[in-house]
Amino acid sequence: GAVVSQHPSWVICKSGTSVKIECRSLDFQATTMFWYRQFPKQSLMLMATSNEGSKATYEQGVEKDKFLINHASLTLSTLTVTSAHPEDSSFYICSARGGGELGNTIYFGEGSWLTVV
Amino acid sequence: DAKTTQPTSMDCAEGRAANLPCNHSTISGNEYVYWYRQIHSQGPQYIIHGLKNNETNEMASLIITEDRKSSTLILPHATLRDTAVYYCIVRAPAGGTSYGKLTFGQGTILTVHP
Numbered sequence: 001g002a003v004v005s006q007h008p009s010w011v012i013c014k015s016g017t018s019v020k021i022e023c024r025s026l027d028f029q030a031t032t033m034f035w036y037r038q039f040p041k042q043s044l045m046l047m048a049t050s051n052e053g054s055k056a057t058y059e060q061g062v063e064k065d066k067f068l069i070n071h072a073s074l075t076l077s078t079l080t081v082t083s084a085h086p087e088d089s090s091f092y093i094c095s096a097r098g099g100g101e102l103g104n105t106i107y108f109g110e111g112s113w114l115t116v117v
Numbered sequence: 118d119a120k121t122t123q124p125t126s127m128d129c130a131e132g133r134a135a136n137l138p139c140n141h142s143t144i145s146g147n148e149y150v151y152w153y154r155q156i157h158s159q160g161p162q163y164i165i166h167g168l169k170n171n172e173t174n175e176m177a178s179l180i181i182t183e184d185r186k187s188s189t190l191i192l193p194h195a196t197l198r199d200t201a202v203y204y205c206i207v208r209a210p211a212g213g214t215s216y217g218k219l220t221f222g223q224g225t226i227l228t229v230h231p
Contacts, residue, residue, distance in 0.1 A: 006160075032217050043204075044161070044221040093160045097217040106217055108153075108160035 003027055004096045006109035013116055018082045021112045023094030029074035030096035034106070035067075038091040050077040084116040121205045126226040129199075135192040137225050139205030142186040149208045150181060151219070152190045154201040154227075161204065161221075164190065195229045202226050 003026040013019045023033055031052050036044040048069050049057040056069035068080040077096075081088055093111045122140040129135040141150065149168050153161040165172055165179045167188070172179045178191040192199055204224040209217075 004160075034217060034219075036221075043223050044155075044219075046218060046220070049218065091158070095161075095217075095219070105163055105166065106151075106219060107163060111158070111160040113158075 004030075004094065004107045004109040006092075006094055006112050008112060009110060010113035011115070013084055013114070015085055015116055016083055018080055019084055019114060020078055020080045021092055021094075021114070023077045023079070023096070023109050025075045025096045025107075028096075030077075031074065032097045033071060033077040034095045034097075035069060035077075035079050036093045036095070038093060038111075044093060047079075081114065084114070086116045089114055089116045121207055121222055123203070123205050123222060123225045125223065126228070129192075129195045129227060129229050131197055131229055131231050132194055135195040135199065135227060135229070137190040137192075137203050137205075137227065138187065139189070140187045141205070141207045144185050144207050146185075150179070150185075150188050151206045151208050152177070152179065153204045153206065153219075154199075155204065155224070156198075156201045164203075166208075195227075197229050197231070200227060200229045 005024045005026055007022045011019055033050040035047045037047050038044045046059050047062045050069045050071040052071045052074050058064045066082055071077040091111050091113055095106045095108045097106050149166050151166040152164040155161045165174055165177050167179045167181050181188045202224040204221055206219050
């Protein structure tokens, strides 16, 4: 099946710094990607929809200036957490929707653990 | 997307069938039922999806009632590695503005024990 890969799997950063997480579709072109956040013992919460070549659409309550999303190609979307604080520590997960035959199924990356100290 | 209701947790003995129910009474006629699972500290894994007919693949079977208001995911021979949170999701049809967005509920924590 389709493969979506995230990098890094985990990252520790200092408070106030920025960190970038990559989401790649490895064997298909993803016109749309989605970013989720998951806190411990909670379900996944959609943060934003990333469309190739256009601005991301953010869910209500998600700060677009803090969580920068770039979808510069059909296989790569990046999430940058700017000026990270300890409360941004979470599990960040991306998903991708391909076109054509893969269009009816959404595939998820392995997730990226962010710890801000 | 239609809201789904799942039991909070279920237990199953290893080797037995695990039957996970899901209610989606407000589902629209063109919305699909999707099942994903999430093993601890990993991204969700796609299991199966269906519209009206029952579906089967190498992982599981999906039984959808005739009125489409509920469904059951069946793991025919559960193993310890099937212990995970299982999410039942009703998805907007293709072409809609929210196509591809998945709204996750709390899911069912399935524990498979020896």
